[in-house]
Amino acid sequence: MEKQLNVSAIKDGTVIDHIPTRALFKVIQILRLEEYDNMVTFGNNLDSKAMGTKAIIKIANRYFEDEEVNKISLVAPNAKLNTIRNYEVVEKRVVQIPEQVYGIVRCFNPKCITNAENVSTKFQIINDKPIEMKCYYCEKITYENEIKIK
């Protein structure tokens, strides 16, 4: 059987795999890939043995520090990163939920000051499965199913 890649391979860069289909565009937003000048390809609703369907993103010539990529764990907690050099996978990583989250997420509380003035949000992660994050300002908890990207 002929094997064909749904999303074409990259020579050097990063592949982010096992993204939930509904989180694809949130991941793009968190990593600010819309501002990135090199080649970015992605696929959504791809077949996945583990997840049923999934999304994947391939970013040419770009490598991520843990701190940067861990931000996507809020929407894609099971995402896997493959570092590609000369078409070969040279490193595999999983994302980890950070202890603190700065910016990125909106506080779910409509009465929170961060939703009224131009204040960058700050959260403490108090539980990671499912994610529960406490707002540094209003002290209310935002739950995983309420997470909205700023």
Added chain:
Amino acid sequence: MSKKNLISITDFSKEEYLKIMELSRQFEEHPNQSLLKGKVVATLFFEPSTRTRLSFETAINRLGGKIIGFSDSNSSSVSKGETLHDTIKMVSNYADLIIMRHPLEGSARYAAEIADVPVINAGDGANQHPSQTLLDMYSIKKTQGRLDDINLFMVGDLKYGRTVHSLLMAMSQFKNPIFNFVAPPELAMPDEYKLFLTNQGIRYYEHLEFNEIINQADIIYMTRVQKERFIDPVEYEKVKNVYILKNEMLAGTKPTVRILHPLPRINEIHTNVDSNPKAYYFTQARNGVYTRMAIISHLLNLQ
């Protein structure tokens, strides 16, 4: 030197609670002082709260300080569209201390980040009102002679009432508290607080009936069921008259029991309780002045 703020009740340690209790006692003995002479305190009330504002302003006056500020946002530059950020930045140039009430939750923590001077949170929406908790604790200490081994009954709106949540957190710092929660299921103490008590190994009991179980109480903390917290007015009508304390209910209670209420009261304490020596809510309000003098003095290192 880093400045101290009072935004949430958990900002203070147990030692600081005890220091506030001792300073409150001293200020009650000697209420007129000149420790704040030559200092300016800003009271910024972005929403009206006459009781809290007058209590703080009395405390400042008794300490010999001067007051600038406003009592609602219509008389401030907020009505011209100024951000909280800019208002705080500006006032922080003028005053030695900022006392702030604001309808948005987290606004006080934010103000404390911006201001170069200490900030006291006098209420940020439904979030925190720590000076109320400290005056509640002072009232408990004064009437019971201790903060350890207190059997505390909390009655009414335990779901939305910020005063009961803060008091629970603060009293959990002391030895062997027992919490008794009396509330309808719609207004029950939230799970996160019950879980906190369980994790701390602190005893608590929940009751639907408001009856002779109060005979065990050292403190009965009554709260108002606030209409504005309900989305459905029918739900409010169902629970508003459920728990009303009447004088005859106090017959079998301990002689030392005292009834507290953060005020204003609507109908949850019958007026026939007012003349009972166990009623303490009006004295509790007076204690607020001494406690606020103590908080100001502590944050500004006046002693």
